[in-house]
Amino acid sequence: MAKLFRIYHRIVRCIIVTMKNTLSALILTQNSEETIRATLESVKSLANEVVIVDGYSKDKTIEIVHKVYKVNKVCKVYKKKFTEIGKQRQYGLKKCTGSWVLILDSDEIISSQLREEIRLKIKNEKLKIEENAFWVPFQSYYLGKLLEHGGERYHQLRLFRREALKILPSLIHNKFEIVNNKIGYLRKRIIHHSYRSLKQIFNKFTDYGIRMAKEKYYAKEKSSLKKIIFYPLHMFWARFIKDKGYKDGMFRIPLDIGFMYMEWLIYISLFIFNRKKLKIKN
Known part of the structure; x- marks a missing residue:
């Protein structure tokens, strides 16, 4: 009986930890058929939930989304006319249910190294995380070639606890408020195919x-x-x-x-x- 109780206790504990450390990937799309498949594939094994806010794409963006994610419980698509990036992300954040949120654009890819780093950071029950958010480094490409200089090595705040961050109105740049301002840095990079x-x-x-x-x-x-x-x-x-x-x-x-x-x-x-x-x- 004692052995069964210990097994039951471990199962319950694992369920609680999993609920605490779920991850939602929030992705904005608008006519993104050229890049969205790679973005989705890069988070498929990491995110518990994918929330897509689409600005009424006229191409095959949503068709590709449904091909990659056939389970609607995992991937949720919402339509919202694009006016400014801040409002799109505010709307999307309200739809997220994960304890952590990872923000991506449709031309960004999570590298395998970053995927593992995020997994170790937020899904390791033995690791006590004090940070409420993380700056993530970027690796930009121009016409398929890696850029190392000239303003193309930078960080953006992309990973955070859902309840600890507020997205502010903004037409183009990311603007946030963080509870207690406890922010850390990740080492591995987001691959950004911004200049194609x-x-x-x-x-x-x-x-x-x-x-x-x-x-x-x-x-x-x-x-x-x-x-x-x-x-x-x-x-x-x-x-x-x-x-x-x-x-x-x-x-x-x-x-x-x-x-x-x-x-x-x-x-x-x-x-x-x-x-x-x-x-x-x-």
Whole structure:
């Protein structure tokens, strides 16, 4: 009888621990058919739940999701018109039920090393975790080539306890509030295929430039001839020279020119918004 009781106790304890350490992967999608399969496959063996917030994709994004995840209890898809990244993630976070949440974009992949690191961090019952969130390093690729310099080695806050974080409104950048501000760092990287073709880069930077101009407009920032002319030049200098982007090779020059274009678009758009005093719609 005592032996049966001990077995029962261990089973109950395992169930409780599992409930405490469940992980929800929150992924935003919008016309992401090119990359979403790899993203989903990278979290399939890690996440207990996958929550997708789709901005009404017109391609095969959702069809691919259903092919990868055939069990609806694991993968849940919600439709929400995309207005700003903060609102999409706020909405998605409310749908998550895991004790921990991992935020991903549809062009990001969890490496096998990071997958194991996350598993050891949050699913090890013997490891007492004081942190409420973790900064995760990124590894960016441009046209399939790894970038090591020029602002492409960075961290983002992507893994956190669901009850310990609040997502703030934001048109483009991640903004969070963390309970007790207990934040740690993970060592292994998220693989980010952000720059896949010159056309995709141009469309991405055009979208980002206009959205960042809106953020600055709402913040009452003013544009000027100096910002329109010199900020783009400084952007190229900072990425390619100061932050040693040249060490990656000359092949990345079009990318840094793209960042230069985005910076110019921000301030020329801001100038137009301020001049016409437009009531901007998201």
